Amino acid sequence: MDESPDSPADDQELGVEIPIPTGEPLVDLDSITTRSGFVAFAGRPNAGKSTLTNALVGAKVAITSDKPQTTRRAIRGVLTRDDAQLVLVDLPGVQRPLDSLTGRMQKRVQSEMRDADIALMVINGEEGVGPGDRYIASQLRDLHVPVVIAVNKVDRLHRPATVSVLVAAAELEVSEDVFPISARTGKGVQPLLDHLVTLLPRGPFYFPIDEHSDQPQHVLLAELIREQVLRRTFQEVPHAVEVAIEELDRPRADLTVIVANAWVESPSQKGILIGAGGRMIRNVGTAARKELERELGTKVHLDLQVKVRRNWRSDDSALDRLEID
Numbered sequence: 001m002d003e004s005p006d007s008p009a010d011d012q013e014l015g016v017e018i019p020i021p022t023g024e025p026l027v028d029l030d031s032i033t034t035r036s037g038f039v040a041f042a043g044r045p046n047a048g049k050s051t052l053t054n055a056l057v058g059a060k061v062a063i064t065s066d067k068p069q070t071t072r073r074a075i076r077g078v079l080t081r082d083d084a085q086l087v088l089v090d091l092p093g094v095q096r097p098l099d100s101l102t103g104r105m106q107k108r109v110q111s112e113m114r115d116a117d118i119a120l121m122v123i124n125g126e127e128g129v130g131p132g133d134r135y136i137a138s139q140l141r142d143l144h145v146p147v148v149i150a151v152n153k154v155d156r157l158h159r160p161a162t163v164s165v166l167v168a169a170a171e172l173e174v175s176e177d178v179f180p181i182s183a184r185t186g187k188g189v190q191p192l193l194d195h196l197v198t199l200l201p202r203g204p205f206y207f208p209i210d211e212h213s214d215q216p217q218h219v220l221l222a223e224l225i226r227e228q229v230l231r232r233t234f235q236e237v238p239h240a241v242e243v244a245i246e247e248l249d250r251p252r253a254d255l256t257v258i259v260a261n262a263w264v265e266s267p268s269q270k271g272i273l274i275g276a277g278g279r280m281i282r283n284v285g286t287a288a289r290k291e292l293e294r295e296l297g298t299k300v301h302l303d304l305q306v307k308v309r310r311n312w313r314s315d316d317s318a319l320d321r322l323e324i325d
């Protein structure tokens with residue numbers, strides 16, 4: 001039994017009074033010089049929200065791919081500098097819900113946006129401003145949080161094309177703060193960051209300064225495996241795959257053993273993911289192992305199985321188990 005006099009149970013047994021909150025602020029805000037807050041990303045699928053999150057954080061906290069709807073969970077990336085801490089909330093792209101999975105994703109987008117200190121609207125500069133962006137802008141207008149717009153992928157645009165997307169973005173009339181950036185090359189990201197910091201409220205940091213993300217390790221590892229599936233599959237298969245870590249062992253300091261399942265929705269998708277003679281799943285496994293080794297700093301033995309779970313995207317118990325809420 002824990003004999004520590006500090007434990008709450010002992011406090012109660014000894015009759016120690018626990019102070020009741022009086023409604024007085026616990027911290028004197030005038031004495032705080034740092035700024036901190038939550039910046040939620042809104043944008044169409046594929047606009048580059050996850051790439052921008054990683055670029056700002058300076059570490060890979062979110063997987064990226066050229067397939068729309070890669071991001072399924074709200075991922076918090078944490079960026080700390082001397083004067084400020086930004087908690088970047090990388091969200092799924094805004095889209096019409098099609099099933100339980102996308103329904104949950106969109107509910108999460110709405111609740112995270114409501115709770116944010118700043119909304120950062122990311123526009124895919126290569127595609128220009130479209131009806132999807134106008135819809136997102138109309139939603140942001142109702143939120144009453146400061147909005148900043150990043151026009152991304154300007155590395156793919158000539159100057160006149162960049163100017164015309166910037167003008168179209170300003171005409172959305174949701175923000176006057178429009179920044180041309182390339183999340184891929186890093187161009188324009190620093191001025192955007194400096195501006196976001198000026199809009200944050202004063203306050204203490206939310207996360208320890210060496211933390212990059214609030215994502216549980218097993219979720220990040222599963223995502224790194226899914227990223228390799230996304231790189232190699234097409235049409236409906238990337239959307240039908242989810243990866244779950246079943247076991248993680250460290251038998252030696254320099255070796256991690258991981259057992260993971262890749263869920264698909266039908267036997268034909270299973271066939272595609274395994275590939276002729278098992279070639280596809282071997283390639284996924286080899287590439288994923290390298291990413292896992294980089295993340296964990298140990299050798300990795302990866303046992304990756306493909307399993308069919310029909311309609312997992314409409315199955316609430318499966319989504320709960322996969323921690324998609």
Ligand SMILES: Nc1nc2c(ncn2[C@@H]2O[C@H](COP(=O)(O)OP(=O)(O)OP(=O)(O)O)[C@@H](O)[C@H]2O)c(=O)[nH]1
Binds near residue numbers: 152185
């Ligand atoms: N050329 C170029 N490509 C980019 C840039 N930013 C992102 N991309 C690419 O665009 C694709 C989509 O990027 P993501 O970061 O996954 O996009 P997302 O907005 O998070 O997508 P969802 O998860 O679908 O919401 C990937 O292939 C990225 O490499 C950029 O600044 N320039």
